[in-house]
Amino acid sequence: MKDAPSPPRSLLARPLTPEAFAPFGDVVSAGLKSGAAANQGTAVRFDWSAKLESDRAGAKPNLAVFRSVPQPLPFTVKLLEHHPRSSQAFLPMRCSRFLVCVAPTDASGGPDLDGLVAFVCGPGQGVNYHRGVWHHPIIALDAPAEFAMLAWEDGSAEDCVVRQFSTTVSVYLGD
Numbered sequence: 001m002k003d004a005p006s007p008p009r010s011l012l013a014r015p016l017t018p019e020a021f022a023p024f025g026d027v028v029s030a031g032l033k034s035g036a037a038a039n040q041g042t043a044v045r046f047d048w049s050a051k052l053e054s055d056r057a058g059a060k061p062n063l064a065v066f067r068s069v070p071q072p073l074p075f076t077v078k079l080l081e082h083h084p085r086s087s088q089a090f091l092p093m094r095c096s097r098f099l100v101c102v103a104p105t106d107a108s109g110g111p112d113l114d115g116l117v118a119f120v121c122g123p124g125q126g127v128n129y130h131r132g133v134w135h136h137p138i139i140a141l142d143a144p145a146e147f148a149m150l151a152w153e154d155g156s157a158e159d160c161v162v163r164q165f166s167t168t169v170s171v172y173l174g175d
C-alpha cells in the first residue's frame, strides 16, 4: 500500500527575539546595541545592525519595496526558499505584524522542515536572513504592509531557490 501522506503538522509562532533568531539571521531594530549620537544630537545611530553578504562579484544590491496583502491564520507553509549567494533583509516601512518562518539546512543542503521555526514580528523589527538560510517568503499579518528588501542579485536562478513540500505545516499564533 502506498505510504499514507504525512498528516499536516502544526507549529506555534513565537515572538521574534535576537537570541532565538540568531542561528538564522539578525533582528534589525533600534536599541539592540549601543548607539552613537548623530544629526547634531537629534538622532542615535545603531551601526552594523546586520551581516549583509554577497559572494558574487557580478551581483548588485537590489533595494526593492514589497507591498504585501495580509494572510489569514493559521498560515499553511507549503514551500521554503533560500538565497544561496546573498543575505536578504526585510525592513517594515508600514506594517502591523508579520510572520517569519525559517528552517535549518539538512545534510543534503535542503531545508529541514522538521526544524521549522516560526516567529511573529512586530512593528520596529526587521529581519536579515543570512546567506543561504531557508525561509518562507515574507508574510504580512493583520493589515496591508510595505517592506524594504535588500539583497544582492544578478538575475540568475541562483538569486532564489525554492523547495516545495508535499507535507504542509500549519502555523498559528498563541493569542
Ligand SMILES: NC(=O)N[C@@H](O)C(=O)O
Pocket (backbone or CB within 6 Å): 081, 088, 135, 136, 137, 138, 160
Ligand atoms: N524573492 C522574493 O521575491 N521574495 C522572497 O525572497 C522573500 O523572502 O519574501
Ligand code: NI
Pocket (backbone or CB within 6 Å): 081, 082, 083, 088, 135, 136, 137
Ligand atoms: Ni527570500
